[in-house]
Amino acid sequence: MKSLLQKLIHPLMVVVMLLTLLLVQCGLKSLTVTVPKQAKAGQQVSFTMHSGAEPRIGGDGNNYTTQLLAGIMVPKGWNARKNAVLTFTSPKGNGTLRMIPDAEIEPVSGLNWHQAAKKMFGIGPNLIDDFEWIVYRSTQSYTFVNNEDIDFDVKVSCLVGTENMLVSLGFYVGSSIENLRPEDTDYKKFAFSDAFEVTDGEGDLVDFINPQLGTVQPVKSLDNDIITLTFDGGVTSTVLDGVQQVYLQVKAFDEVGKLIGEVNEKTERTQLKPTGGKKFLVDLWPRGYFNLNKGSYIAYLEYYYTDATGSKIVGYGNTDKPFKYTFRCD
Secondary structure (H helix, E strand, C coil): CHHHHHHHHHHHHHHHHHHHHHHCCCCEEECCEEECCCECCEEEEEEEEEEEEEEECCCCEEEEEEEEEEEEEHHHHHHHHCCCEEECCCCCCEEEEEEECCEEEEECCCCCCHHHHHHHHHHHHHCCEEEEEEEEEECHHHHHHHECCEEEEEEEEEEECCCEEEEEEEEEEEEEECCCCCCCCCCEEEECCCEEEEEEEEEEECCCCCCCCEECCCEECCCCEEEEEECCCCCCCCCCCCCCCEEEEEEEECCCEEEEEEECCCCCEEEEEECCCCEEEEEEHHHHCCCCCCCCCCEEEEEECCCCCCCCCCCCCHCCCCEEEECCCC
């Protein structure tokens, strides 16, 4: 004879499956965003997230109480933690969202909510990582009953920062009681915007989106920081196609454009290391690289990538113009 436990297993499994199905059917609508194509540096700009709730709780009298979560991914230099304001409008009422404290841990990942969001959603189509995710929660809770479908908008008002850039921004909406479970696709919706450009600002244009022949990490640094220069020959065909030894040719300038140093040798010092896939890189400490005296400072670098003979040269945009990197730091 079957034990009582064996007799109960099958009915319990059916109940669990039904409950799971009901929960899976309850969630958020897809997320779309309204983002302008560009803004001037330092300008206050609004972005809007459009989503909604589709509660399929299963059974009369059941309800679902939660707080709205919303997140944004923006460049660190925008200082959005201090100046961004998030509000929402919905048929169930309007409200404000507050940034979740850094000390509060997202239960599934063991990280704080902002770190957990970045780990889960990444940086989208951006190729350079100088971003932060910031997660907010509504100050009110809202109760839904079965089939109470609604649409809601989350408005983000934010200063865009002072640097020129071309960037894709990130957005997220979710339910506070569901956390950031990796397997869940119903209670968390995220999206990345089309290209958004900041103009009339400081420094060179930083293109986060389009593949670049030459990039520098970090995006912002001082001349006393170690930087990494990368040449990516896989982006497009160049005169360095097939070249196995790639070298850096670089000049340093002060704030008034005076040349203060130049390195144009073809030695181990200037040779980039291959990293696979037609990519090469070199790490350097600018002050030491140019042997600067105390009191001298580098404002920007101009540089090319060359072969061992120096006759094959690649510059910005695959032209004869130099790449440029301006030193700056928040």
